[in-house]
Every structure is written in structure tokens, then in C-alpha cells.
Amino acid sequence: MKTISRLFFIAGLASLSACTPSQKNMEAQEAASEGKNQVIETIMSRRSIRKYKQQPVEQEKLRQILECGINAPNGQNKQSWEIRVVNQEYISELDSLNRSLAIAKGADESKIRHTSYGAPVMIFIANDTTYDFSQVDCGLLGANMILTAKSLGLGSCCLGGIARTMKLPEAESLLKRLDLPENYNLLYAISFGYPDESPAAKPRKAEKIKFVE
Ligand SMILES: Cc1cc2nc3c(=O)[nH]c(=O)nc-3n(C[C@H](O)[C@H](O)[C@H](O)COP(=O)(O)O)c2cc1C
Secondary structure (H helix, E strand, O other): OHHHHHHHHHHHHHHHHHHHHHHHHHHHHHHHHOOOOHHHHHHHHOOEOOOEOOOOOOHHHHHHHHHHHHOOOOHHHOOOEEEEEEOHHHHHHHHHHHHHHHHHOOOOHHHOOOOOOOOOEEEEEEEEOOOOOHHHHHHHHHHHHHHHHHHOOOEEEEEOHHHHHOOOHHHHHHHHHOOOOOOEEEEEEEEEEOEOOOOOOOOOOHHHOOOOO
């Protein structure tokens, strides 16, 4: 009898341990079907942030953002991007330039906003002009960084306009300081920081999706 009860005990333990992961799986599936999938939640709740708190971004979070960025899928694993994290001094200089250019164009001074919207972190991304999929690589890199930031409680904003400004003759020295290789083109920047606003989602055009039979 003793042997039989021990066998039942072992069998019970085995079935319990076999059951636990599948139960966990089921819970994860249920959570996903209830819209609690963390990745989906992060994607759907992300918005471009244009107002930031005066709170620095922790180095560890910045490191995670960059690490997740370079783990993006990319053509032939060429990693055809260049990434430049600029410091506060650089952002201030860019702000001053942007401001003077806007004033020269007749902009209302009180309406000129900071280039990074006041975010403490600004990352520039450049693409390899000799590789036809490099802009895709750079876009996926940025998406990874933006979504990682969101998952860590940080806001972000893609900044395309600033790449145009940086190519003006007035910005030559700022562009040079990024020290990009010859065949690289400054594509865009992303600002990161703690959000000080919660903008609503902008409508998306679902009709752009078509299933081809
Ligand atoms: C390639 C690209 C360039 C962008 N450039 C700018 C920009 O220069 N300034 C800005 O405020 N937002 C910029 N954005 C942010 C878009 O305006 C924003 O993603 C879009 O309006 C959708 O809003 P959402 O990000 O809140 O969903 C850019 C986004 C992308 C992807």
C-alpha cells in the first residue's frame, strides 16, 4: 500500500508541475483576449509627446532603450544605422539656432517651441545611403526605441523636421559634430523624457488596409 500511495503522490506532483505552465499559458491567452497583452497595450497607448517634465532620464533606462533599438530586425543584419545621443549642451545650441532661424522667418517668438519639446534626451538617427533598405532599418530601430521608452514610463516624439534644419548651412557645425560617416544621411531624431501631457489618439485610416484575394 505504501508503494502505491507513494506512486500516486509522485504522479500527482508530476501532473501538477505539467499543469502549471499550461495554466500560465492559458492565463496569458486570456489576458491577451481581454486586451491585456502588454505589447499591444504599449503600442496602442503610445502617443507623440510634446510636453515633458524637467526630470532626467535614468542612464539604465536610456541604455535599455538603445539596446532594444539595435535589436530591431534589419536587412541582412547590416545594422545600417548610425545613432548619436547628444548632450544638453548640444540640445541648447540646436534650440538657439532653431529659434534664430524661426525669428528670421518672421515667426511669433512666443510660439517657438524647443526642438526636443523640452525633452532631456535627444537621439539622432542616420541611414546608409548606399543600402536601399537602410531607411526601413532606421525606422524599425526607432520604433523599438519608442516602444521600449513607453514601456518604461517615458514619452517620445519622432522629429523629422529637425533633420531638415540640420542640413541648412547655418547648422553645418552641429551636423559635423555628429561625426557621421561619409555615406550616412541624417534621417530623423527622437526626443525622450518623462511626459507632462496625455494627448488623445489621432484617428487612423483603417481603409488603407485591404485584403488581397
Ligand atoms: C518620420 C516622422 C517624422 C515626424 N516629424 C515630426 C516633427 O518634426 N515634429 C513633430 O512634432 N512630430 C513629428 N512626428 C510625429 C507625428 O506627427 C505623429 O507620430 C503623428 O501625428 C501621429 O501621432 P501619434 O504619434 O501621437 O500617434 C513625426 C513622426 C514620424 C514618424
